[in-house]
Every structure is written in structure tokens, then in C-alpha cells.
Amino acid sequence: MSESKIDTRLWSSKARNLSPYIPGEQPQHDNLCKLNTNENPFPPSPKVGEAIAKVLEQQADELRLYPAPESNDLRAALAQSYNLDINQVFVGNGSDEVLALVFASFFLKERPLLSPDIGYSFYPVYAQTFGVELVQIPLEEDFSIDPDAYRQPCSGIIIANPNAPTGLLLSLADIRKLASEHSNAVIVIDEAYIDFAQIDESNADLPVSAVSLINECDNVIVTQTFSKSRSLAGLRVGMAFGNASLIEALTRMKNSFNSYPLDKLAQAGATASVLDTEYFEQTRQQVIDLRTSLTAELTTLGYKVLPSHANFVFARPKDGDASAVASALREQGIIVRHFDKPRIAEYLRITIGTAEQNNRLIDALKALQVDASVAAE
Amino acid sequence: MSESKIDTRLWSSKARNLSPYIPGEQPQHDNLCKLNTNENPFPPSPKVGEAIAKVLEQQADELRLYPAPESNDLRAALAQSYNLDINQVFVGNGSDEVLALVFASFFLKERPLLSPDIGYSFYPVYAQTFGVELVQIPLEEDFSIDPDAYRQPCSGIIIANPNAPTGLLLSLADIRKLASEHSNAVIVIDEAYIDFAQIDESNADLPVSAVSLINECDNVIVTQTFSKSRSLAGLRVGMAFGNASLIEALTRMKNSFNSYPLDKLAQAGATASVLDTEYFEQTRQQVIDLRTSLTAELTTLGYKVLPSHANFVFARPKDGDASAVASALREQGIIVRHFDKPRIAEYLRITIGTAEQNNRLIDALKALQVDASVAAE
Incomplete structure (x- = not known):
């Protein structure tokens, strides 16, 4: 609705002051090469569709009943998969909802929340929604995070790791340091x-996820999502892992907001996804391999590509005119x-597509460079 | 988790002070006659399962993509069905989520929110969650609502209509009166x-829903749900209807909290449900008919039954010992x-079941009365 026609007379002051999150666009054209919202290029596990179809065949009548309010089957599957207790696991309607509940549960205090100045752009929106003071700590010149820069009183720290849109990874040693130096704050690692992270190909078993710190650090909450590595953005399921007392706070907050956030079909589909570890391992490795080749090709074309641990790369064209490249690609x-923000305006965030999509992108970028050199002659 | 083990040291003050909503229990036994959470005794329209199965067959791969953020197909179907413009329609993850966003969007002001002292028990929880002062206005002796009792400064009024757990209906004339007397407040009618409401069997076309007031009253928001009359509690879809500027506030609040609350399958299933008007009309009439016969049978057994416009009845056993009856039935x-609350402790809220379930209930109540008279001899 056009701004001029909006009558805000009956809105709360909170509603008037919002600057809502703007998600990446979701155009509905055919033959579009959509590398803008970090969706997985591969479909979800076939077990997901089978599990949901089974509910529809055998229990469609039960859609008349409320779903399991605490999603116990799904939480049990996650607990087993991540080697945790079920009361260390929380699930919600996408990790966005989980993050919103995290903000309400832990950050409404006298001390500010700390977060990198470049990160997931929903964090400042949540801070505004829940009246939390957010202090943004500048990333280093190379976009890395220096834990020492966070040495100040705070009620919490939230960091996307790997970070978005840079794709850079903070080490577990640094996260452990943040947690121990801020024992009175909640450290949220948005994973x-x-x-898609991989420290060292020769040592694939080395943990990179802060889930491995849950039993050691009682102030660490790790959020994850089914939208990326599990190819289920369309099903809206996210989760949090943490000390049972932190999970209890999230559960109470959920039950003060919306008791049944996950529908019966989403619970069944997500559970099937967790149980199909083989498919999960296979597709995430394929994305990692595609990232390696796309990074190499972009580098050959003169792009500066940050070392990505995500399903996207953050890349700067040689002349830094990222905006022009984005328009030409469109x-x-x-x-x-x-x-179009300070420090990152010269970069593009490019989602890893299928091999075919990545080739289409590279071909288009090559053609742009030929056009440019012809124009320069 | 047991209270004694919970460590609230890292919780926000908001989290510490919550008294979460306690939904009706969802026991998982076979052969249970579950008349406690006002679910529909009939299954959803078969078109719902067909629509979702079709997505799984033809577009399962697209579950990897984010769903339509504003649920445009579903909102368009609702707009057409209710004869409104699409920008007068909002949808969310169950009407509980919609109500939460309503509280955040309209009630955070200096003036209190008014609501009947007996109503949906989630309202006081939302008030606490969003820091809204709630003033409860006592229902009349007969549990009816007197609009004149609401003549005081307020930022909003929220009324369940038909009211829960009484089942009584407030007239459109009274709602119009509330809206015009409180032109600076948002009047929320939770429908x-x-x-299941029916004023007059001989005049079935007479409007009972406040949706008919939307174009006339710019301060009325009507919330509804797919969980009751559409037999889709398991799918989690709710909606709000209102002036486009009020809907815009809800949309912004949603996008400051969770951009994609409805998954792809829920959108498809709910849309199919809206389009199957024939099934909808048929099953809601069946529930109304079953209510009529259950009311008659309970009355014969000496129960005082309030005239219900919902898919439940609110009934008082002759001796007022509702708690003992509930235990014996269990x-x-x-x-x-x-x-177990003041004024209503002598009543039971009984969901309308299938004919078979209702007979089982009546037979059990008859047997209880025989037992009681034998014991009294």
C-alpha cells in the first residue's frame, strides 16, 4: 500500500517506529537463475515428501486436531542426531521465529546487545521490535571478528557463524573465549x-559447530535452520540448542506468544529430514564442492572472493562496481x-547454484568483461 | 523441567515474569472421547489433502525455496470469499499468532485494553508478554456483555464473539456501538x-460476523481461524480482516518478527479449504445440528445449558459440582x-463431538446420575 494512503492514527508507537526486515525478492518467472536468497540448489530429501504423504494418506483426518505443541518427535530426532538431551533442543517456525524468541527471552535488560556491524540484517530489526539496545562492533578490515573488541558490559552477543554476508567462520576457540569472558551474558551463535563449513578437508571430523560447546558453556545458545543445508525453506522449521534452563525460557516465551508454531505436516517432514543423514551428508558436500569450483572460476575472472564457509560467496569485482554487475546480470x-551499505557496497553475495546455474553465471560474467573491453577500445 | 532445577540467572526480566498460556491437554490414548479443546469432530475437506498432495507430487523440489511471504494466493481466496479487498486481509500461523501481532500493533499505548473478565484465557498472557495494561470488565450475571460497561478511556477492546467459554453471542448492533463510541481505539472481535453462530434459523442469511462492518468501521479488526469450522487445527492458519491501514500495521509487525510464518503446504491446504464452500457449509451445519441435540439431552438431564453459538456448550450440572463430573467422566x-475460576467453576465446557461421541457422553452422564441416586438411598 502506498505510504501516502496509510493512516497510522490507530497504530501503537511500536508499530509506527518499525523498520521491517526486507527479505530478498522472490520473483516468480520461469528460467530465472535465482542466486539471491541462499536457498539450496538441491531438492529436500525424498523422505520428506514421503513422510508428509504418509500423514495425508493415513492421518488426514487428524489435521482437525491441534499438533503436538512441543514437537516432541522432531525434538527427539534432533537430540539423538546432535547427541543432546531433548530438553536442550527447541524448535520454531523457521529460525527467524526462534531468533525473535531469543531476543525476547534474553536481551531485555539494562545492558546492550553486541553484534558485528556487518551480519544478518534481521538483528537490528529484532532489536527495535523488542526494545533492545544494539551496539554494533566493527568487523576488522578483513571482515574477521576479533573477540577482544567485545570486552564491554552487555546482556548478550549475537553473531552469525559463518557470518552473513561474508561467509567467514569464527573459530570454536574464539567462541569459547567470548562465552567465558561474558559469563553473565547469553552468547547466541546463529549457525x-x-x-557448509569446512575447516580442513583432511580432518573432516573436527567440530566446527558451537553445538559441541553446549554442555561446557551454560550461556551459549546455538540456532540453526532447515532452510539451507536441508533444502526446506518452504517448510519453515528452525531450532535452538542450549543449556536446559535457556531452552526452558524459550519454551515459556513461545507459550506466551503462540503455543503451536509447527503444523503437523512440517513436524513430520522435518523429522524425516533429520533421520535421512545420508542424503544430508551427500548434498551438503555437493554444495561445498560447487562452492570450491565457483570460487576458482570467479578468482580467474579477477574477483576477490572471501573464503566462504556458507552456501554463498561474497565476491568483489576487479573494479568494485558490484552494483553495475548486479544490474547487468539481472x-x-x-x-x-x-x-548498498558502507564497507560492503563493492561486493556481491552470490548463492551457490547447481553446476548449470553456476556455469550460466560465469558465462554471463565473462560476456560482461568482453563487452567492457570492447567498449573501452 | 522441574521448577527447582531451572536457573533463571540469564533470563530477561520479561521471561522471568511470564505466566504462559496453558492449552487444553492433548492426550494420545486410543478410544479417548476428546471433548476438551473445541476441535471439529469432522475431518477437513478432502480438497485440502488433495491440494497438498499435488504440491508434493508436482513441486516437492520447490520446498527448497522460501514460500510466498505474504501468502498472496490464500489472501486472494479469502478476499473473494468474504467480499473484501486483498489488502483488507492478513494471515498468520494460527489465530494465536495473529492475535499476538494485534496486541503488539495496536495496544502499546498509555491507555488500557478492555476485555470481559471471562473470555479467551490467552488475552491476559498476551497483555503480559507485550506490556499492555489489561482492565477486565465483569460480564453481567447472565454472562452477557453490556457495551455501556466499556465507557472508559482505552486503547482497545478485545472480545471473543461468540465468547469462550460461554458460547454467547454479542449482536452486531452492540459491536457497532462499541466501535462508534471508541473511535480512537481498535475494537478486536475474535471470531x-x-x-457456528446462528441467530435465527428462519433467517439464515442475516449476517452475524463483524466482517460485515469492516468497510463501515475503520477501527474494527476481526480475527478468525481455520482451526475450528474448517477442521484444520493441525495446519496452523489464522486470519484478520480490517481496514487496509490496520492490516498494514499487522504486516509490518509480522515482517519485524517472522517474514514467512506460513509454509508452502499450509498455504496450499488452506486455500483449498476456502474454495470448498460446499463442504464448509455442510459440516458447520452438522455441528450446529449436533449442538442442538446435545443441548436438548443435557437439558433433559437437568443441566443448565447456555444458548451456544459455538462448537461447544457451557453447561452446569444440577448440583453445580462440575469438577466431580469432569473427574468421573475422565x-x-x-x-x-x-x-477452576471464580463465577465459572460450576460449569463444564463440552466440545460438540460426533453423534457417537455425544451419545457416549450422555450415556456416561446418565450412569453417573443412577450411581448418585443409588448412593443416596
């Missing part, structure tokens, strides 16, 4: 992209994300 | 049960809802 039906 | 696998 939306963690399943004309060819290839959508990538450009943030 | 979770409205599709021993026989029949669960009804008893609220």
Missing part, C-alpha cells in the same frame, strides 16, 4: 550456514544480492 | 467460533474442560 535473468 | 475416557 544458519554451519553445515537483465539476463540472473539475480544476485547487492547490499 | 474463532463465528461460523475415568471413563471422556475429557471435557473445567475451569
Whole structure:
């Protein structure tokens, strides 16, 4: 609705002051090469559709009943998969809802919340929604996070890891340091992209996820999502892992907001996804391999590509005119994300697509460079 | 988790002070006669399962993509069905989520929110969650609502209509009066049960829903749900209807909390439900007919039954010992809802079941009376 026609007379002051999150666009054209919202190029596990179809065949009548309010089957499957107790696991309607409940449960205090100045752009929105003072700590010049820069009183720290849109990974040693130096604050590690992280190919078993710190650090909450590595953005399921007392706070907050956030079908589908570890391992490795080759090709074209641990790369064209490249790609039906913000305006965030999509992107970028050199002659 | 083990040291003050909503229990036994959470005794329209199965067959791969953030197809179907513009329609993850967003969007002001002292028990929870002062206005002796009792400064009024757990209906004339007398407040009519309302059998076309007031009163928001008359409690879909500027506030609040609350399958299933008007009309009439016969049978057994416009009845046993009746029924696998609260402790809220379930209930109540008279001899 156009701004001029909006009558805010009956809105709460909170509603008037909001600056809502703007998600990446979801155009509905055919043959579009959509590399702008970090969706997985592969479909979800076939077990997901089978599990939901089974509910529809055998229990469609039960859709008349409320679903399991605490999603116990799904939480039990996650607990087993992550080697945790069920009361260390929380699930919600996408990790966005989980993060909102995290903000309400832990950050409404006298001390500010700390977060990198470049990160998931929903964090400042949540801070506004829940009246939390957010202090943004500048990333280093190379976009890395220095834990020492966080040495100040706070009620919490929230960091996307791997970070978005940079794709850089903070080490477990640094996260442990943050947790122990801020024992009176809740450290939230938003691991939306963690399943694509790989420190060292020769040592694939080395833990990269802060889930491995849950039993050691009682002030660490780790959020994850089914939207990226499990190819289920369309099903809206996210989760949090943490000390049972932190999970209890999230559960109470949920039950003061919406008792049944996950419908019966989403619970069944997500549970099937967790149980199909083989498919999960296979597709996430494929994305990692595609990232390696796309990174190499972009580098050959003169792009500076940050070392990504996510299902996207953050890349700077040689002349830094990322905005022009994004526009030129769009004309060819290839959508990538450009943030017109300080420090990152010269970069593009490009989602890892299928091999075919990545080739289409590289071909288009090559053609742009030929056009540019012809124009320069 | 047991209270004694909970460590609230890292909780926000908001989290510490919550008294979460306690939904009716969802026991998982076979052969249970579950008349405690006002679910529909009939299954959802078969078109719902067909629509979802079709998505799984033809577009399962697209579950990897984010769903339509504003649920445009579903909102368009609702707009057409209710003869409104699409920008007068909002949808969310169950009407509980919609109500939470309503509280955040309209009631955070200096003036209190007014609501009947007996109503949906989630309202006081929302008030606490969002820091809204709630002033409860006592219902009349006969549990009816007197609009004149609401003549005081307020930021809003919220009324369940038909009211829960009484089942009584407030007239459109009274709602119009509230809206015009409080032109600076938002009047929220929570119509979770409205599709079971019937003023006058001889005049079935007479409007009972406040949706008919939307174009006339710019300060009225009507919330409804797919959980009751559409037999889709398991799918989690609710909606709000109102002036486009009020809907815009809800949309912004949603996008400051969770951009994609409805998954792809829930959107498809709910849309199919809206389009199957024939099934909807048929099953809601069946529930109304079953209510009529259950009311008659309870009355014969000496129960005082309030005239219900919902898919439940609120009934008082002759001796007023509703708690004892609820316990005795539970021993026989029949669960009804008893609220141990002032004014209503002598009543039971009994969901309308299938004919078979209602007979089982009546037979059990008859047997209880025989037992009681034998014991009295």
C-alpha cells in the first residue's frame, strides 16, 4: 500500500517506529537463475515428501486436531542426531521465529546487545521490535571478528557463524573465549550456514559447530535452520540448542506468544529430514564442492572472493562496481544480492547454484568483461 | 523441567515474569472421547489433502525455496470469499499468532485494553508478554456483555464473539456501538467460533460476523481461524480482516518478527479449504445440528445449558459440582474442560463431538446420575 494512503492514527508507537526486515525478492518467472536468497540448489530429501504423504494418506483426518505443541518427535530426532538431551533442543517456525524468541527471552535488560556491524540484517530489526539496545562492533578490515573488541558490559552477543554476508567462520576457540569472558551474558551463535563449513578437508571430523560447546558453556545458545543445508525453506522449521534452563525460557516465551508454531505436516517432514543423514551428508558436500569450483572460476575472472564457509560467496569485482554487475546480470535473468551499505557496497553475495546455474553465471560474467573491453577500445 | 532445577540467572526480566498460556491437554490414548479443546469432530475437506498432495507430487523440489511471504494466493481466496479487498486481509500461523501481532500493533499505548473478565484465557498472557495494561470488565450475571460497561478511556477492546467459554453471542448492533463510541481505539472481535453462530434459523442469511462492518468501521479488526469450522487445527492458519491501514500495521509487525510464518503446504491446504464452500457449509451445519441435540439431552438431564453459538456448550450440572463430573467422566475416557475460576467453576465446557461421541457422553452422564441416586438411598 502506498505510504501516502496509510493512516497510522490507530497504530501503537511500536508499530509506527518499525523498520521491517526486507527479505530478498522472490520473483516468480520461469528460467530465472535465482542466486539471491541462499536457498539450496538441491531438492529436500525424498523422505520428506514421503513422510508428509504418509500423514495425508493415513492421518488426514487428524489435521482437525491441534499438533503436538512441543514437537516432541522432531525434538527427539534432533537430540539423538546432535547427541543432546531433548530438553536442550527447541524448535520454531523457521529460525527467524526462534531468533525473535531469543531476543525476547534474553536481551531485555539494562545492558546492550553486541553484534558485528556487518551480519544478518534481521538483528537490528529484532532489536527495535523488542526494545533492545544494539551496539554494533566493527568487523576488522578483513571482515574477521576479533573477540577482544567485545570486552564491554552487555546482556548478550549475537553473531552469525559463518557470518552473513561474508561467509567467514569464527573459530570454536574464539567462541569459547567470548562465552567465558561474558559469563553473565547469553552468547547466541546463529549457525544458519554451519553445515557448509569446512575447516580442513583432511580432518573432516573436527567440530566446527558451537553445538559441541553446549554442555561446557551454560550461556551459549546455538540456532540453526532447515532452510539451507536441508533444502526446506518452504517448510519453515528452525531450532535452538542450549543449556536446559535457556531452552526452558524459550519454551515459556513461545507459550506466551503462540503455543503451536509447527503444523503437523512440517513436524513430520522435518523429522524425516533429520533421520535421512545420508542424503544430508551427500548434498551438503555437493554444495561445498560447487562452492570450491565457483570460487576458482570467479578468482580467474579477477574477483576477490572471501573464503566462504556458507552456501554463498561474497565476491568483489576487479573494479568494485558490484552494483553495475548486479544490474547487468539481472537483465539476463540472473539475480544476485547487492547490499548498498558502507564497507560492503563493492561486493556481491552470490548463492551457490547447481553446476548449470553456476556455469550460466560465469558465462554471463565473462560476456560482461568482453563487452567492457570492447567498449573501452 | 522441574521448577527447582531451572536457573533463571540469564533470563530477561520479561521471561522471568511470564505466566504462559496453558492449552487444553492433548492426550494420545486410543478410544479417548476428546471433548476438551473445541476441535471439529469432522475431518477437513478432502480438497485440502488433495491440494497438498499435488504440491508434493508436482513441486516437492520447490520446498527448497522460501514460500510466498505474504501468502498472496490464500489472501486472494479469502478476499473473494468474504467480499473484501486483498489488502483488507492478513494471515498468520494460527489465530494465536495473529492475535499476538494485534496486541503488539495496536495496544502499546498509555491507555488500557478492555476485555470481559471471562473470555479467551490467552488475552491476559498476551497483555503480559507485550506490556499492555489489561482492565477486565465483569460480564453481567447472565454472562452477557453490556457495551455501556466499556465507557472508559482505552486503547482497545478485545472480545471473543461468540465468547469462550460461554458460547454467547454479542449482536452486531452492540459491536457497532462499541466501535462508534471508541473511535480512537481498535475494537478486536475474535471470531474463532463465528461460523457456528446462528441467530435465527428462519433467517439464515442475516449476517452475524463483524466482517460485515469492516468497510463501515475503520477501527474494527476481526480475527478468525481455520482451526475450528474448517477442521484444520493441525495446519496452523489464522486470519484478520480490517481496514487496509490496520492490516498494514499487522504486516509490518509480522515482517519485524517472522517474514514467512506460513509454509508452502499450509498455504496450499488452506486455500483449498476456502474454495470448498460446499463442504464448509455442510459440516458447520452438522455441528450446529449436533449442538442442538446435545443441548436438548443435557437439558433433559437437568443441566443448565447456555444458548451456544459455538462448537461447544457451557453447561452446569444440577448440583453445580462440575469438577466431580469432569473427574468421573475422565475415568471413563471422556475429557471435557473445567475451569477452576471464580463465577465459572460450576460449569463444564463440552466440545460438540460426533453423534457417537455425544451419545457416549450422555450415556456416561446418565450412569453417573443412577450411581448418585443409588448412593443416596
